[in-house]
Amino acid sequence: MTTNISSHFQSRIPSAIRQAQIMFSERKDKDDIQVVNLAIGNVSLPMYPAMKKRMFELGENAFDDGIINYSPSIGTTEARSAFLNIISSEGVDTSNLHCMITDGGSQAMELMMLGVCGPSSKKPLMLVEPVYTNYIEFSKRLSIPVTTVNREIDENGYFSQVSLTQLENRIIENDPGALIIIPADNPTGQFISQKQLIKIAKICVKHNVWIVSDEAYRQLYYGKNKTSSIWKISEEDIPGITGLRISIESASKVWNACGLRIGGLVTDNKEFHKGAVSEYTANLCANSIGQHIFGAMALESHEKLHQWYAKQREYYKSLMIFLRRKLIDKIPGLIVTHPEAAIYFVIDFRSICDDEFDSFEFVKYCASRGKVNIEGKYFTLLLAPMNGFYLDSNNGKTELRIAMVEDPTLIAKTPQLLNSLYNSYKNTN
Ligand SMILES: Cc1ncc(COP(=O)(O)O)c(C=O)c1O
Incomplete structure (x- = not known):
């Protein structure tokens, strides 16, 4: 057979x-x-010292009875507070943000796609090319069509900025479910300034398109600017933005913890969050040991x-x-x-x-x-x-x-x- x-x-x-x-x-x-x-x-x-300490103390102060349960699908309170603590270290009020923990930012990416487009959707996902490969791979996995705006590298080694005219035209032509943007970008190494991010987000809000910001490398920028983040955009900057934002979070890059497989899906939309947590019940939960280790970040001062x-x-x-x-x-x-x-x-x-x-x-x-x-x-x-x-x-x-x-x-x-x-x-x- x-x-x-x-x-x-x-x-x-x-x-x-x-x-x-x-x-x-x-x-x-x-x-x-x-x-x-x-x-x-x-x-x-x-890894970050407090996380390293927790790893070395496994079996002493945690899991000492040898039991390794599932956590709630939403993630442990501590690991969720950890991502919110990190976001609030950027001067952001996180009281209205909803956070859940996933097995790496990668799982947050896939989950997000299920929420903004859905499997086999007609609505495409809008990406900025060249784009982190896994957005393309997950869209294939979920049969979500993709539409793109382009960037090109010039002779001096600079990638062009996203053209706002092209972006708006593509949104009008293709009616995407969401735009994905990576402010500290993989693969180009380009930094998208807060000013440019606001211009991009304004277009999304105007056309009622989710703005998804992958902030896995948020604090890794090398110019004079400060961090770019959708969580730093206020209602004064863009009236109506609340409820249209999602960020992809990761323990991998800023915290040197690629193999820990801890990520987060953060949103200011309660319904989206509820749906994402329900969807993730099928995965049961993210890695419990990873959540415990990353949870150390909930207690760290912003100064540190x-x-x-x-x-x-x-x-x-x-x-x-x-x-x-x-x-x-x-x-x-x-x-x-x-x-x-x-x-x-x-x-x-x-x-x-x-x-x-x-x-x-x-x-x-x-x-x-x-x-x-x-x-x-x-x-x-x-x-x-x-x-x-x-x-x-x-x-x-x-x-x-x-x-x-x-x-x-x-x-x-x-x-x-x-x-x-x-x-x-x-x-x-
Ligand atoms: C932009 C971006 N987002 C998300 C991820 C996923 O990271 P992880 O699944 O390790 O958290 C990566 C990994 O390279 C990345 O470059």
């Missing part, structure tokens, strides 16, 4: 950000090569949080400024975005590569064949091809995304590795 596998599974390939790692793991000589994996945003720094934000920003900013300069010096003509926010760069080979260049093929080469000898040791570099961040995977063929997630000493090898791998790739093709 043959069993049918769905066409969805048959056509499913791993997301662009995971592919390089999978290809490398299948390589025969992998034990002889040190891999510098800058393909996924897998932060490898220790701000010290942490400043430390995180300083770490990434100096690393990114250093890497950008070295990349441009080593590979003249390479376009490199400016470190404005989040933990990513986009690089673009378009001014120096030939018409055949395909960043996916290049990544495949680096993962499965390429290697560079540095002082007697072999290395290779894994990056994310940008075609996965566009709806049409024929776009972004000369672009790659770099994530600032390895140890600085390994990140420092990136310019040399990229240059050597690019040259050897050119010579073998």
Whole structure:
């Protein structure tokens, strides 16, 4: 008897950000090569101290009887207060915000889509391209159509701002359920200022479209601006905004806790929140140990949080400024975005590569064949091809995304590795 596998599974390939790692793991000589994996945003720094303390004390002050129950589907009171404490550290009154805990921001994204569009909906989700891959992947999973507004990278390494005219026209033409915006953006590293966010949100409110802000990297910005957040928009700024806002929250990036799998779905709409919690009863609850560890953030003073934000920003900013300069010096003509926010760069080979260049093929080469000898040791570099961040995977063929997630000493090898791998790739093709 043959069993049918769905066409969805048959056509499913791993997301662009995971592919390089999978290809490398299948390589025969992998034990002889040190891999510098800058393909996924897998932060490898220790967690926030209070969370680390709770992790080390597991079994002493919590779960000491060995019992690990489900939490309520909405999440523990403490973990919910933790996200609200973090939001209120931005000077926001959180008394009318509703928060629930999910298994990572990723689950909050999927849940949100079920609430603003619904499965197999006619109404599309509106995304800003290039966009964090998983918004595209989840929309496929839930059969939600997608419509986009575009950004393009210029010769100087700046992505264009979202065109407000294009945005409004697309909303009128396509009647989307929601617009997703990522103020400290993955993959572009672009920072969307509070002023621009307000302009964008105004258009959403005018057309009664949900404004969903993915604030996973909220405090990671490197310019003179302050944090951009939909929770900092007042009724004076945009009359009628209350009840149309949703944010995606995550413990992964600002708090260095990717593997903890704790996220949050926050809204100022009580009905949306009620529906989301009901939907999540099917998942039972988010990780209870993760909630306990993250719950430490409910008790932290805003002063301590701000010290942490400043430390995180300083770490990434100096690393990114250093890497950008070295990349441009080593590979003249390479376009490199400016470190404005989040933990990513986009690089673009378009001014120096030939018409055949395909960043996916290049990544495949680096993962499965390429290697560079540095002082007697072999290395290779894994990056994310940008075609996965566009709806049409024929776009972004000369672009790659770099994530600032390895140890600085390994990140420092990136310019040399990229240059050597690019040259050897050119010579073998
Ligand atoms: C913009 C953005 N949102 C959400 C997430 C999901 O994070 P997690 O599921 O680890 O909380 C990520 C992860 O990279 C991200 O870049």
